[in-house]
Amino acid sequence: MLLTVQQLLMLKKASLETLYMVSVTTAFTVLAGVPLGVLLVVVRPGHILENRWVYRIVGLIVNATRSVPFPIFIVFVIPLTRLIVGTSIGSTAVIVPLTLAAFVLMARLTETCLLEVPHGIIEAAQSMGASSWRIITRVLLPEALPGLLMAVTIAIVTLISYSAMAGMVGGGGLGDLAIRYGYHRYQTDIMWATVLILVLVVQLVQHVGDKLVLRFSRR
Amino acid sequence: MPLIEIKGLRKIFGNGMGAVEALRGVDLEVAEGEIFGVVGLSGAGKSTLVRCINLLERPDAGTVSVAGRDMTSLSGRELRLARRSMGMIFQSFNLLSSRTAAGNVSFPLEAAGADRVAVRTRVQELLDLVGLSDKAGSYPSQLSGGQKQRVGIARALANDPRILLCDEATSALDPQTTASILALISDIQRRLGLTVVIITHEMKVITEICDRVAVMEDGSVVEEGPVAEVFTRPRHPVTRGFVETVLKSESGLLESGYAPKGRLLRVRMTGDAVQSPITGDVARLFGVSPVILQAHVDRIKETPFGSLLLDLQGPPDKVEQASAWLAERSGTMLVETLN
Numbered sequence: 001m002l003l004t005v006q007q008l009l010m011l012k013k014a015s016l017e018t019l020y021m022v023s024v025t026t027a028f029t030v031l032a033g034v035p036l037g038v039l040l041v042v043v044r045p046g047h048i049l050e051n052r053w054v055y056r057i058v059g060l061i062v063n064a065t066r067s068v069p070f071p072i073f074i075v076f077v078i079p080l081t082r083l084i085v086g087t088s089i090g091s092t093a094v095i096v097p098l099t100l101a102a103f104v105l106m107a108r109l110t111e112t113c114l115l116e117v118p119h120g121i122i123e124a125a126q127s128m129g130a131s132s133w134r135i136i137t138r139v140l141l142p143e144a145l146p147g148l149l150m151a152v153t154i155a156i157v158t159l160i161s162y163s164a165m166a167g168m169v170g171g172g173g174l175g176d177l178a179i180r181y182g183y184h185r186y187q188t189d190i191m192w193a194t195v196l197i198l199v200l201v202v203q204l205v206q207h208v209g210d211k212l213v214l215r216f217s218r219r
Numbered sequence: 220m221p222l223i224e225i226k227g228l229r230k231i232f233g234n235g236m237g238a239v240e241a242l243r244g245v246d247l248e249v250a251e252g253e254i255f256g257v258v259g260l261s262g263a264g265k266s267t268l269v270r271c272i273n274l275l276e277r278p279d280a281g282t283v284s285v286a287g288r289d290m291t292s293l294s295g296r297e298l299r300l301a302r303r304s305m306g307m308i309f310q311s312f313n314l315l316s317s318r319t320a321a322g323n324v325s326f327p328l329e330a331a332g333a334d335r336v337a338v339r340t341r342v343q344e345l346l347d348l349v350g351l352s353d354k355a356g357s358y359p360s361q362l363s364g365g366q367k368q369r370v371g372i373a374r375a376l377a378n379d380p381r382i383l384l385c386d387e388a389t390s391a392l393d394p395q396t397t398a399s400i401l402a403l404i405s406d407i408q409r410r411l412g413l414t415v416v417i418i419t420h421e422m423k424v425i426t427e428i429c430d431r432v433a434v435m436e437d438g439s440v441v442e443e444g445p446v447a448e449v450f451t452r453p454r455h456p457v458t459r460g461f462v463e464t465v466l467k468s469e470s471g472l473l474e475s476g477y478a479p480k481g482r483l484l485r486v487r488m489t490g491d492a493v494q495s496p497i498t499g500d501v502a503r504l505f506g507v508s509p510v511i512l513q514a515h516v517d518r519i520k521e522t523p524f525g526s527l528l529l530d531l532q533g534p535p536d537k538v539e540q541a542s543a544w545l546a547e548r549s550g551t552m553l554v555e556t557l558n
Contacts, residue, residue, distance in 0.1 A: 123275055124313035127384075128327035128374070129302035138326070142317040218316045218358045 003189060010177060011193055017091050017172040021163045025098040026156050033103035033155070034148070036062070037110020038136055048122065048132045065104045070162050073101050074169060094171035098162055106155045113147030114140050146217045153209030157202050174198055220287065221248035222382065222414050223272060228281035230267050241267040242278070243438035251381075254408055254415040256429035256446070258422060258461055263435040265418045269384050272416065273305045274298060285382065303331055306375025310387035312367040314359040320370045321346065321355040327377040345373040349403060365396035372403065376411070383408070385417045389424060401427050422461040426450060426519045434458045447519045451487045451553055466515055466526050477512070481532035483557040484542055486525075492550025493525040505541040507533030 003011070040058060043051040068076060074097045078088045081096040117140055125139045141148070164175020174194045182191025230242040241264045249255045259265040270276040271283055274290050283290045285301065293301055314323050321342050328338045346352045349369040359367055368388060375383060385404065389397040405428045408415050417429060425432050425446055432449050434442040434457055441455040453459045486497070493516060498509045513528035531538050546554040 118311070118313070120309055120311050120313040121315060124307070124309060124374075125326070125330075127273055127275060127302060127305070127307040128330055128378070129299040130326075130330040131299060134330055138329070139315065143315060145317060216317075218360055 003193060007187075007190060007193075010181070010190070011174075011197070014172060014174045014177040014194070015197060017166075018160065018163055018174045021091050021094055021098060021166060021171065021173060022156065022159045025095050025102060025159050025163075026152070028095070028099040029102040029106045029155055029159070030152060032099070033106025034110050034141075036103065036107035037114065038140065040107060040111040041114040041140070042132070042136065048126070048135055062104045062107055065100065066108070068101075070097070070101055071165050071168060073097050074165065078169075089170040091166065091171045091173070093169060094163070094166040098159060098166075101162060102155055102159050105158060106151065109151035109154060110144075110148060113144040113151055116147055117143045146213045149209060149212045149216065153206060153213075156205050156209075160198065160202060160205075222251040222286055223247070223249040223416070224282075224284045225268075225271075226282045226284075228268070228271060228283065229279050230264075230271065230276060231279050240438055242271070242281075244281070245435075245438075245440055247433055247440065247443070249414060249416060251414050252412055253430045254405070254417065254428050256417045256419065256425040256432040257435060258419055258425050258432060259435035260420060260457070264438040265420075265435045266386055268435070269386050269416055269418045272382075272384060273302050273307060303327070303378045304380050305382040305384060306372075306378075306380040307384040307386065308368065308371040308375050308388045310390045312359070312364075312371045312391075314367055314370055314374075316359050319356050319358055320351060320362065320366075320373075323359070323370050324373045324377055327374060331378050341377065342373075345377060348376070348407065349373045363396075364392050365400060368392065368396075368400050369403065372400075372407070376407065381414060383413050383415045385415065385419075387418055387420070390420065397421075397424070398427070404428065422465045425461075426465060426517070426524075428520060430520065434461065447489055447522055447524070450519055450524070451489065465517070472512060472528070479530045479558055481507075481510075481530050482538050482542065483512075484527075484529045484531050484545070485553065485555045485557055486527040486529065486545060486551065487553040488525045488527075488548075488551050489519070489522050490550045491523075492548060493523040495548075495550075497545065497548070498527075498529070501531070501541045501545065504544070505533070505537045507531055507537050507541045 036058070040055070040062070041047060042049040043055040045052060045055070077097045077100060081088045081093050084096055085093045087093055121143060122135060122139060125135050130139070163173050166173050167176025167179055174197060178191045178194040181187040182194065225245055225247040228242050228245040229240070232239045232241055245268060257265045257268060267276055271278045272285070278291065285305070288301065290298070290301065315326065318326070324342045324345050325338045328341055333341070343352065346355055349372050351366060351369050351373070354362060354366060359370070362370065383404070389400050392400060401424060404415060407413065417424060419425065429446050431444065432446050433440045434449070434455060436457045442449060442453070442458045449458060450462055453462045498511060501507055501509055510530040510532060511527065512530055515526045517524050531541060542554060542556065545551060
């Protein structure tokens with residue numbers, strides 16, 4: 001299987017688009033998802049900032065967001081995308097629905113990680129007169145760091161897969177290339193090439209993630 | 220004035236049909252500088268009680284005052300400050316797995332806002348105090364149970380507390396390690412003049428280092444007093460049960476079919492009386508023959524303690540005189556006829 005120079009250039013362009021969408025979205029996802037996950041944990045009944053109403057309402061919004069299948073979600077948030085980016089098509093426009101869909105996933109993953117921190121450790125910190133902010137920043141997050149790194153890895157892999165649907169609104173990327181050329185134009189070699197690149201990228205992300213988790217695991 | 224004063228403390232977990240009353244009106248006073256033990260079976264409410272002292276658990280009724288201040292009335296900030304004057308250690312150690320031994324000890328100092336240089340010297344001092352200066356850079360997963368509890372103790376002492384609360388602090392440790400941790404607690408208590416509250420289900424812990432003890436059952440204190448007294452003259456069945464865990468019970472002996480030929484006597488003594496030759500004395504003075512079925516010598520904190528189970532054989536009037544003589548001796552805490 002040999003690819004033409006033109007095909008290689010298309011692959012390069014699509015790869016860069018995917019890289020752009022995934023990296024920017026990952027940054028937003030972590031920045032918004034981790035704090036939301038922390039909120040979901042600390043307002044739980046019996047936790048340090050217990051608040052039944054906040055817990056219920058935020059939980060409801062997160063669940064509602066996660067219920068919508070991603071292709072529908074892209075269309076559904078078009079008005080918001082226009083408001084933020086100014087247009088609803090292109091790689092940058094796709095970042096809005098991608099972030100919205102992924103940060104709630106990140107929030108749930110963060111929640112799961114933080115709930116793994118033994119309650120006794122939190123109580124010990126309380127018994128030493130630590131404030132809630134200190135417990136969050138110096139106890140919960142550092143203790144859950146290996147799990148959080150694993151969660152970020154999962155989020156990145158999910159984002160790579162979601163970004164394949166960016167083609168729906170002209171966002172480009174590897175997934176779009178595979179469908180347009182590999183499927184609609186029967187250029188199977190292009191499809192094989194994109195699949196190969198995606199497999200390699202996911203392997204690499206997972207490998208780096210695993211290494212980092214191991215590096216910070218102390219249990 | 221007692222340092223810790225607990226009045227009418229009640230705590231209910233859950234609500235409706237599933238509600239459990241963990242504390243049913245507990246009154247306790249802990250004096251400054253003493254080691255106070257609370258013993259009870261699991262579910263007796265002892266852990267809830269100690270957690271109410273630093274308000275990890277908020278009581279539903281009653282008051283907890285520490286050094287004359289009502290803990291339940293403090294604001295969030297005041298409570299955090301008050302908690303710094305009370306260290307706490309736990310059964311499961313509760314160390315931060317992401318920090319080294321030194322990092323764990325520095326946590327409460329950072330929370331109290333100490334500067335970096337002060338933290339470093341204080342951490343070194345504290346690790347020296349608990350005999351772990353060579354493990355400063357080790358993570359909890361690299362330490363043994365006893366070493367983890369030593370880190371826990373150093374951490375609890377970081378902000379110079381007046382009170383040390385121990386919630387089943389030795390329950391996860393083997394007997395040798397338990398003994399060394401108790402010796403350490405006792406030693407720092409004396410050196411720093413701490414007031415210590417120890418929660419345990421092991422009577423051995425109480426007799427080893429406590430001055431006074433409260434026995435809890437089903438959310439209430441059923442017996443309270445100086446350890447030697449409660450230990451030698453247990454009144455409540457639960458207390459008897461705990462005493463028997465340390466002192467082998469005579470009931471087993473009787474159940475195994477031993478038929479006493481004379482009067483079966485249980486004698487308990489403390490202090491110098493432990494060393495006096497009472498069996499020889501009764502034989503010589505009254506012409507009776509004491510058969511020793513069981514003998515046990517131990518100590519309660521620093522006081523020697525002895526327990527004897529005698530089958531006192533001889534003419535009934537002589538046996539009567541001999542047991543009366545035994546009961547009147549100084550240092551004899553208890554002479555009880557079992558048959």
